[in-house]
Amino acid sequence: DSGVTQTPKHLITATGQRVTLRCSPRSGDLSVYWYQQSLDQGLQFLIQYYNGEERAKGNILERFSAQQFPDLHSELNLSSLELGDSALYFCASSVGYQGQPQHFGDGTRLSIL
Amino acid sequence: AQKVTQAQTEISVVEKEDVTLDCVYETRDTTYYLFWYKQPPSGELVFLIRRNSFDEQNEISGRYSWNFQKSTSSFNFTITASQVVDSAVYFCALSETGANSKLTFGKGITLSVRP
Numbered sequence: 001d002s003g004v005t006q007t008p009k010h011l012i013t014a015t016g017q018r019v020t021l022r023c024s025p026r027s028g029d030l031s032v033y034w035y036q037q038s039l040d041q042g043l044q045f046l047i048q049y050y051n052g053e054e055r056a057k058g059n060i061l062e063r064f065s066a067q068q069f070p071d072l073h074s075e076l077n078l079s080s081l082e083l084g085d086s087a088l089y090f091c092a093s094s095v096g097y098q099g100q101p102q103h104f105g106d107g108t109r110l111s112i113l
Numbered sequence: 114a115q116k117v118t119q120a121q122t123e124i125s126v127v128e129k130e131d132v133t134l135d136c137v138y139e140t141r142d143t144t145y146y147l148f149w150y151k152q153p154p155s156g157e158l159v160f161l162i163r164r165n166s167f168d169e170q171n172e173i174s175g176r177y178s179w180n181f182q183k184s185t186s187s188f189n190f191t192i193t194a195s196q197v198v199d200s201a202v203y204f205c206a207l208s209e210t211g212a213n214s215k216l217t218f219g220k221g222i223t224l225s226v227r228p
Contacts, residue, residue, distance in 0.1 A: 045215035056213035099146035104158035
């Protein structure tokens, strides 16, 4: 058990819809990262927050947004969903942000029908 | 730009065989970090090891060992006396210092250990 909690584990929805994925980091971790894992793209970094502030962005689509709340949990919002958004979405957390191990949650599997 | 290459895509061995998973990386940074993660069939990503660029000492943890060679930009992972429970996808990853400490992952190596 990594200590990172992601909900829900599975999500099935339709094209055009909007979903919210939730992540609670390990106790004491201030950084939260979001990654997308798909068969064609592999594991791709989306966005990072540190202590409530956005720190870095990857190839995150404009239809996607995220935030980290004062209690350090984070949410990833995906809107206007397309078939290609079907993937496993991971949240990871670390104590700081320089080279420390990132511990991953179990992921949310998103299926778009 | 940083890049991680795992040229092997699938490896199949018989239990008790030793197996080495290769990882080659590219970075312009002088300070960076290398990682290995395991993704078993259940899907979670499990952290195995972190190495910083200034520490080229090999590391051993039980049946696992890692060989870091800056001269060849490689960070290889060896499993000794493999077991069926080692069957998983193994990812090598790189993190640079600076504003973005994201992990850049290789494509992963699927290891199957047959009884």
